[in-house]
Amino acid sequence: MQHSSLGGREMYAELRSPNVHEPHNLAEFTNTIISYKDNATSLWAGGTYIMSQKDFYPSKSANVEIISLQNIEELKHFQRNDRFAEFGSMVSLSKIQSVGALLLPKVLIKTIDKTATTTIRNRITIGGCLCTPSFRTPLASTLMLLDANVEVRYLKKRMHSKWLGISRIYDKNGGLALLPNALLSRIRIPIQQFDYQYFNAAGSPLREANTSVSLAAVAKMEQSSISTGKMIITIPNKGFCQSRDIDNIFSSLQFPCDEGHLSSFFSYIITYIRENLGEIDQLQEVRLKGMLSEMINELNQKSLSV
Template sequence: MSVRKQRNTKVFSPTTLQDLLSYYRDHPGAVPFAGGTYLFLSKGPREGFGGELIDLGHVSELSQISRTERYMEIGPAVSISKIINTGRHVMPRSLYAALRNIGNAAVRNHATLGGNICARSHRLSTYPVLLLLDVRLELRRVGNTRWVNLNRFISGDEGPLLEPGELVTRIRIPFMDWDVEQFRQQERLFTPEHFIFCGVVRKQKDVISDLRTSFCIGNRLTIRTRNIEAELIGRKLPIPPEDGLEMGRMLHQQIERNHPEMDKFNVHRIRRSLNWFLQILNDSE
């Protein structure tokens, strides 16, 4: 382990998980970073960026990828490039698309999945995808290890929900054999217009056996429309155009009811994304 000092900033670089967790317990005000590509971009009090940093990048336990028959586990400090290269043929295609969309090759060489999930002020590219994939996170602090579902770790405006001295130490992504997966990101990151749609579907012959969709607007508000999902599960493909229109109307009403503050443009985008996805589903027969 080492401690570097630069101007007013002190950087602690542990090489073992034990040293990392002990240091973080004793310095709960220190800010952990992995690639640093988000933290230093957003540099400011919102991310808690202060005088003391902990570099997660030298802890080997946090930099590994492993897999079983049922899931793949990714260390939070593994670079996005490495995840893409190692997991390309096994990871869900929607996640692959989200990872490929992050920045450029230079950014992806440093950026990590842990940092993408744990950004406090924004919901970043992988969040609406991971939300659909039943992802679980291992959280550790000295003397305690627990597993949480991503939808409990970050829920609505809340989260990431970490105890003092606690870090994400593993990200578990189940393999679920989706038949159709779509990820679409529009407009510039960190602008109110930024928009992500993700949809995944499993079919049994021509019947929808599972369907999940998420929409993320302005890098913050993330919506799942479970009643529309429930309406579609069990339906036979193709979905007739009039039923597609009815789903669009239901979605519209739901958003107006639950998010009255949302502007018409975004309501329209959400509705259009659902239409587009249903079209892809019909074509996938």
């Protein structure tokens, strides 16, 4: 690598710095995006994913245009009423944990608890977690399970904004399907009561996407059976597995549920995943089986204590 000398210090001559824009509100953000028109920029939220990418910075090719979302006040708001809680996309996961502990569904709080570490959760934003491009995050799954909606702002001649069901920002393989430069600005989470909520995750979706897996489920129960049950499986390297058929089987289970029923339920899920998302790693399969069996055990115990 070539070096040049600068004031006695050695510098890497070929390294480039990105241009960083720091809008202070959504109006300034819109002006910045309009000035770039069709050229893609990189939105910077907490930066935890961006900085973990190999050669992102410093780099010989880091001549990207970055728009930092850090100073946009509107994206840091939180509000709630009886029906929903609404977070700006720049609210950190730690903040959601602290303000939502008594308010939000437990399955969401458990999902956040299992995401990265306390220090990193201080930086990770809910918007960044939903817009991570190269793998599917458990948080996105849990918010789909809870029927969350998101507000997206995008440029098409002029700036538009619209509310969508969260699953609509992903394609059928769970890949992010936002337009270039689109901004996810708010997330609205319905406040709901469930009799049972489950979440567990194994492996890091960032570092071991092809062996990591997570399972989230919610259910309303009547004595020893489920009246409505829903579940979603995150396979970070393949997609989200959510199916009405799986939910129907889940809802028709009688508790206590024996090994035979558990085993055929698991086989159904694995066949569904293979047919719709493709083959998954053996470790993902083993981990998923462990989680499903843990969940059914909890439901068995719950049914016996009614």
